Amino acid sequence: MPAFAxxxxxxxxxxxxxxxxxxxxxxxxxxxASVTDAHIEALANWQPGGRRGEVPLTVARxxxxxxxxTPLICDLAAMRDAAARFGKSPELIEPQVPVQxxxxxxxxxxxxxPGSLRRxxxxxxxxxxxxxxxxKWGTQAFENLTTFPPGSGIVHQINLEHLAxxxxxxxxxxFPDTLVGxxxxxxxxxxxxxxxxxxxxxxxxxxxxxxPIYLTAPDVVGVALRGQLREGVTxxxxxxxxVERLRQVGVVGKFVEFHGDGAANLSATDRSTIANMAPEYGxxxxxxxxxxxxxxxxxNTGRSGDQVDLIEGYFRAQGLFGMPAEGQIDYxxxxxxxxxxxxxxxxxxxxxxxxxxxxxxxxxFDALYQAPVQDGGYDRDSPIDTRTPxxxxxxxxPTDLGHGDILIAAITSCTNTSNPKVLxxxxxxxxxxxxAGLTVPHWIKTSFAPGSRAVTEYLKTAGLMPALKALxxxxxxxxxxxxxxxxxxxxxxxxxxxxxxxxxxxxxxxxNRIFEARIHPALRANFLMSLPLVVxxxxxxxxxxxxxxxxxxxxxxxxxxxxxxxxxxxAEIEAALAFSSDPETYRSVYVSQTPEDRLWDDIECPxxxxxxxxxxxxxxxxxxxxDFGELPSPMKPILDARALVILGDSITTDHISPAGRIDPAxxxxxxxxxxxxxxxxxxxxxxxxxQHEVMIRGTFANVRLRNALVPGTEGGFTRIDGTGERxxxxxxxxxxxxxxxxxxxxxxxEYGCGSSRDWAAKGTAFLGVRAVIAQSFERIHRSNLVxxxxxxxxxxxxxxxxxxxxxxxxxxxxxxxxxPPHPGSDARLVATKxxxxxxxATITVRIDSTMECEYFRHGGMPSYLLxxxxxxxxxxEGEVR
Numbered sequence: 001m002p003a004f005a006x007x008x009x010x011x012x013x014x015x016x017x018x019x020x021x022x023x024x025x026x027x028x029x030x031x032x033a034s035v036t037d038a039h040i041e042a043l044a045n046w047q048p049g050g051r052r053g054e055v056p057l058t059v060a061r062x063x064x065x066x067x068x069x070t071p072l073i074c075d076l077a078a079m080r081d082a083a084a085r086f087g088k089s090p091e092l093i094e095p096q097v098p099v100q101x102x103x104x105x106x107x108x109x110x111x112x113x114p115g116s117l118r119r120x121x122x123x124x125x126x127x128x129x130x131x132x133x134x135x136k137w138g139t140q141a142f143e144n145l146t147t148f149p150p151g152s153g154i155v156h157q158i159n160l161e162h163l164a165x166x167x168x169x170x171x172x173x174x175f176p177d178t179l180v181g182x183x184x185x186x187x188x189x190x191x192x193x194x195x196x197x198x199x200x201x202x203x204x205x206x207x208x209x210x211x212p213i214y215l216t217a218p219d220v221v222g223v224a225l226r227g228q229l230r231e232g233v234t235x236x237x238x239x240x241x242x243v244e245r246l247r248q249v250g251v252v253g254k255f256v257e258f259h260g261d262g263a264a265n266l267s268a269t270d271r272s273t274i275a276n277m278a279p280e281y282g283x284x285x286x287x288x289x290x291x292x293x294x295x296x297x298x299x300n301t302g303r304s305g306d307q308v309d310l311i312e313g314y315f316r317a318q319g320l321f322g323m324p325a326e327g328q329i330d331y332x333x334x335x336x337x338x339x340x341x342x343x344x345x346x347x348x349x350x351x352x353x354x355x356x357x358x359x360x361x362x363x364x365f366d367a368l369y370q371a372p373v374q375d376g377g378y379d380r381d382s383p384i385d386t387r388t389p390x391x392x393x394x395x396x397x398p399t400d401l402g403h404g405d406i407l408i409a410a411i412t413s414c415t416n417t418s419n420p421k422v423l424x425x426x427x428x429x430x431x432x433x434x435x436a437g438l439t440v441p442h443w444i445k446t447s448f449a450p451g452s453r454a455v456t457e458y459l460k461t462a463g464l465m466p467a468l469k470a471l472x473x474x475x476x477x478x479x480x481x482x483x484x485x486x487x488x489x490x491x492x493x494x495x496x497x498x499x500x501x502x503x504x505x506x507x508x509x510x511x512n513r514i515f516e517a518r519i520h521p522a523l524r525a526n527f528l529m530s531l532p533l534v535v536x537x538x539x540x541x542x543x544x545x546x547x548x549x550x551x552x553x554x555x556x557x558x559x560x561x562x563x564x565x566x567x568x569x570x571a572e573i574e575a576a577l578a579f580s581s582d583p584e585t586y587r588s589v590y591v592s593q594t595p596e597d598r599l600w601d602d603i604e605c606p607x608x609x610x611x612x613x614x615x616x617x618x619x620x621x622x623x624x625x626x627d628f629g630e631l632p633s634p635m636k637p638i639l640d641a642r643a644l645v646i647l648g649d650s651i652t653t654d655h656i657s658p659a660g661r662i663d664p665a666x667x668x669x670x671x672x673x674x675x676x677x678x679x680x681x682x683x684x685x686x687x688x689x690x691q692h693e694v695m696i697r698g699t700f701a702n703v704r705l706r707n708a709l710v711p712g713t714e715g716g717f718t719r720i721d722g723t724g725e726r727x728x729x730x731x732x733x734x735x736x737x738x739x740x741x742x743x744x745x746x747x748x749x750e751y752g753c754g755s756s757r758d759w760a761a762k763g764t765a766f767l768g769v770r771a772v773i774a775q776s777f778e779r780i781h782r783s784n785l786v787x788x789x790x791x792x793x794x795x796x797x798x799x800x801x802x803x804x805x806x807x808x809x810x811x812x813x814x815x816x817x818x819x820p821p822h823p824g825s826d827a828r829l830v831a832t833k834x835x836x837x838x839x840x841a842t843i844t845v846r847i848d849s850t851m852e853c854e855y856f857r858h859g860g861m862p863s864y865l866l867x868x869x870x871x872x873x874x875x876x877e878g879e880v881r
Contacts, residue, residue: 001318009044014330016220017289017320018255019046021176021195022057024318028175029058034212042217048332052219054849056212059178059196060168061098062204065155067105067484068182068758070131070690072201072208073138073145074622077611079866082625088870090609095144096210100163101135102148102155105686107479108486109410109447114469116447116476118595121151125599127683130618131690136605149600153478155181156188156414157451160272161301162590164194166290166311174314180207182758184279184780185414185512191272192297193290193315198279200780201758202787202861209865214851218284220255221246222331225262227340231570234344234422235270236415236510236530239277241342244355246281249335252750253779256283257324257331262339263288264323268297269419276414279754280352280512284779290315291323301454302586344548346533349525350376351650352512358533359548365404365525366544369504373706374648378504378524388501392493398443401497402542403504407490408445408520409538411473413483413511416531417451420458420580421573422510426473426531427464428568428576433539434467436566437556440538445490446472449481453589462579471535478596483511485660486684487520498522508537515654515754516704521661536563617677619690623766624862630871632858638770638791638814641742644733645700645718646708646801646808651747652754653781655705657763658685658698666716667697667730689759692766699763700729708801709808722808733767743767744812746801747774752781761788765860771814773829773843775800782846787861791817792846793827804839806831814843820857821845 001024005012012020023043029035034056042053064072080090106128111119125132132150139147148158159181168175177194180186184198199213207213223246229238246256256278258271266274271288278286288294290311298308315321326334344358349368354376356364369384371377380403387402401407416422440446448468450456456475459465468474480486487507489495498505499522506525507514514526527543537543540552551560606612613621627633647655662669664679671693672682688694700707701716710717710726717726720735727735736743745764751774752760761784764772771791785792793814810831817827824844831839847853858864 001320004044012044013319015046016222016255016257016329016331017324018195018220018257018285018287019043020320021178022055024176025057025178026055032058046217048330052217054214054851055217056214057178058212059097059180059207060175061100061177061179062095062207063155063159063163063179063181063186064099064101064204065105065183066101066103066131066135067686067689068201069101070134070619071622071758071762072182072205073134074619074690075205075624075862076142077138078621078625079862080610081621082628082866083870084610086870092869095142095208097144097208099142099145099208100148101145102152102158103132103135103150104152104154104479105484107150107477107481108684109445109449109476109481109488112445112447112472112476113474116474120477121596121599124150125603127681128618128687129603130616131687132600132603133606134611134619134690136603137611140605140607141609141611149597151478151594151596153450153452154414154417154480155183156185156276157418159189160192160418161452161454161586164189164192165303165307166192166194166298167314174310180204180213185276187278187286188272188276188414188418190275190278190285190287192268193288193294195285195287197284198780200761200784200787202761202784206861206865209869211865214849216848218253218255219332220257221251221283222329222334223256223258224260224326224334224336225258225266226260226336226338227262228265229339229342232344232567233342234425234530234532235273235419236422237345238339238342239274240345240347240355240528242274242337243277243281243347243353245335245337246283247353250282252282254283254332255285255287256281257287257289257329259289259324259329260326264291264293266293267421268293269421273416273419276418277352277512289323290321300581300583302583344533346527346529348514348527349506350514350516352514352528359546361527362544362546369403380504386501388497388503390493390497393491396442397491398441398494401494401501401503401505404506404525404542404544405503406444406506406508406537406541406543407494407523408482408487408507408509409440409534410446410482410487410507410509410511411448411531411534412481412509413513414451415512415528416510417449417455420577422531423455423459424462424464424576424580425568425573426535427459427462427468428572429532429566430471430473430535431464431467432566432568433535434470436561438539438553438561440471441541442472443491443494444472444538444541445487446538447476447482448473449477449479450475453478453594454586457585457589458580458582462576464576471538473535482509482519483513484686485518490520490522495522506543508534508543510534515652517660517702518654521703532567536566617672617675617691617694618688620692622692624860625866628863628866630867632863632867635819635857637817638742638744640811640813641744641770642721642736643709643746643806643808643810643812644729644736644743644767644769645745646806647745647747647751648706648708649748650750650753653752653757653760654754655702656700656752657757657760658695658701660684662698666701667728668694668701671697695759695763696766697730699759699767719808730767737768742770745769745772746806747772748800749775751777753778758784761785761790764788765790777846783852786847786852786856789856789860791821791856793829793843794846796842796844799841804831804841806839809834810839817845820853821847822853823848823850
């Protein structure tokens with residue numbers, strides 16, 4: 001980079017650090033056909049308000065979690081089958097970069113309390129045996145695939161503590177560690193100066209097979225952090241303020257870089273907490289440059305001395321070392337946030353960007369109880385203090401339940417379990433609570449799912465695990481657990497009382513995925529908060545207590561105990577932090593075996609380069625290549641389509657993609673029963689991501705989905721042609737398929753926000769949806785739709801389904817489409833009512849790059865990749881397939 005700057009590019013030093021990393025990748029891969037001088041010029045001459053062209057990033061590696069990894073490995077296995085059918089070697093299909101898969105999304109919290117870790121891991125391996133056999137086959141079949149077994153931790157924390165090396169080496173060449181991952185919170189790695197972000201499995205497949213990730217050269221927003229957090233304020237509080245502020249400003253699709261004195265004062269784990277929630281504030285990245293804090297983190301987590309020296313030496317040599325001061329870099333925009341002004345807070349009850357000051361939580365819940373649904377409320381007119389008897393409860397169980405009662409309290413997910421500071425704070429608070437004689441009501445389902453085994457080790461060494469266990473926070477799993485929707489069942493009598501009283505009960509958790517029906521379908525209010533607040537609210541038992549001014553509860557002598565009485569001081573937290581910085585602890589947890597590891601060792605490992613597909617509820621050959629040919633089929637026009645659903649704003653991938661528990665009466669449940677699965681043995685939807693028959697039937701089946709074609713109804717229902725009896729969405733899609741009628745989805749703003757689940761796009765495509773027309777899209781989901789051959793189109797500002805009068809009775813055509821569509825081209829939406837009235841509007845085709853045009857022309861990214869692998873040698877010089 002310094003040599004490049006000396007050759008006429010002196011302005012490089014003022015480029016955002018993330019732009020310089022993209023530029024380094026382009027320079028290093030300049031001789032590859034996919035990188036041109038125009039790409040290099042676009043990055044070298046990046047200007048804060050300049051024009052934005054398409055640029056490539058060739059990543060060093062790819063990380064997968066098992067839910068999204070299952071369909072991806074299925075795709076690769078199906079590609080090998082297709083290669084064999086065309087007389088090609090199956091081994092042509094092989095990841096070209098290291099791929100690291102961590103099994104972290106499958107474990108469910110069925111058991112809590114002593115012995116729950118072994119019980120939950122045992123159940124996990126029993127339920128997912130077929131999937132895990134498939135992963136073991138993949139590990140032996142693909143040279144560049146490494147699998148971390150169940151019970152290792154979560155992908156993001158293993159990435160931070162172990163996988164990330166800061167600098168990669170290829171012979172004598174050194175380069176920055178860069179990656180993409182199949183989880184939106186891959187951005188956690190930005191906290192230690194590594195550029196990476198979440199993509200769908202479809203994009204990850206591209207990177208795995210040696211292709212660059214293409215993106216529009218981004219705007220880069222600089223966030224200048226100032227000051228320091230005050231006593232009693234956690235990094236979780238800070239990130240919730242940052243999420244709220246950046247959502248207000250609007251950073252969707254942009255890179256964010258943190259800088260300034262406040263950023264320099266944050267630890268690497270504090271930075272990782274903030275970077276983790278980039279999807280919540282809408283950015284592609286939440287990046288912190290490499291500096292002394294970063295180097296210290298690498299050293300404290302067990303990297304070798306030589307590797308630590310290499311990281312520091314490399315970034316200094318490239319002019320990329322150190323936290324930039326304010327004004328040192330030219331950003332597209334700069335935002336200032338004063339850390340010293342931040343107060344304790346939480347977020348929810350439905351979205352992680354909806355911040356609530358701690359003192360306002362109880363009042364906010366009461367207000368939402370009566371507020372209309374369109375305002376985020378629950379639209380209730382009954383008294384909020386009404387309580388419902390619990391019948392059949394075991395001895396000592398609750399006699400009644402009320403609105404706002406907490407029924408799940410979970411220390412879970414990547415938002416906080418990477419951060420020793422808040423983990424230790426939770427342990428110290430628990431210790432003080434136990435000393436005060438406080439207990440958690442035993443009917444609250446408490447669980448602790450650390451991000452890695454290292455967490456348990458340093459909490460044990462600090463003497464904090466006994467207090468957490470005494471309050472019910474035993475280690476129940478090493479995995480995503482509750483945050484992934486795997487909270488397990490509540491007691492039947494409790495669920496009965498919730499239904500009978502139509503209660504708005506709550507979950508409190510340290511995880512960020514608090515969307516409707518995500519945590520548990522019976523719980524309507526989910527609140528994200530710091531780990532010590534999770535413990536405190538579990539003690540209180542209700543979100544209707546104002547912990548800033550009211551006692552949590554009384555001790556055994558009747559004396560009220562307040563949050564301030566048990567909240568640990570910063571000095572106490574700092575004193576215990578030393579236990580989290582022992583390099584040997586981190587080295588040992590990644591080499592030592594546990595009893596849970598032996599469960600993985602006992603699973604069969606199929607052999608061979610081609611997978612022997614057997615009848616299975618869990619993995620099946622995907623239908624991607626059934627009609628695959630050497631050349632792509634001509635693109636069919638979208639004429640006389642019907643709206644499958646008409647949806648509102650902030651439709652998340654949780655609303656679209658199957659997630660959580662499966663109702664035996666649902667189309668997916670009926671399919672499983674018809675294929676020999678007892679409802680008692682149902683797994684979660686996530687575990688079936690390798691079985692398209694289950695996943696198609698669960699697409700748009702979320703119990704909180706509100707489709708305007710069936711007003712007043714929640715769930716996966718629609719009406720054929722917008723009229724008549726309601727049908728479940730899967731059955732309706734099959735009726736349309738029999739008629740050869742194409743389908744469209746119509747939606748509002750922020751369509752597809754949330755996690756980067758590729759099944760939100762795959763399920764949409766397999767239902768027969770040809771286009772999604774929305775007011776705006778979330779970045780990953782829009783890209784995934786293109787990757788599955790579904791056309792994303794955007795209404796012009798001011799237009800929407802409501803303003804145009806679309807009600808689902810229309811036949812819909814998209815006219816004026818180019819073949820294939822060009823980036824940013826316009827088309828014409830023509831909707832014809834039953835009486836012949838025509839509604840017309842201009843829409844923008846949201847295919848955003850020339851590579852996306854190619855993917856779409858081939859019917860999707862998998863077909864494009866497979867054709868280029870299998871038939872590249874058949875092309876003559878100068879030919880383009």
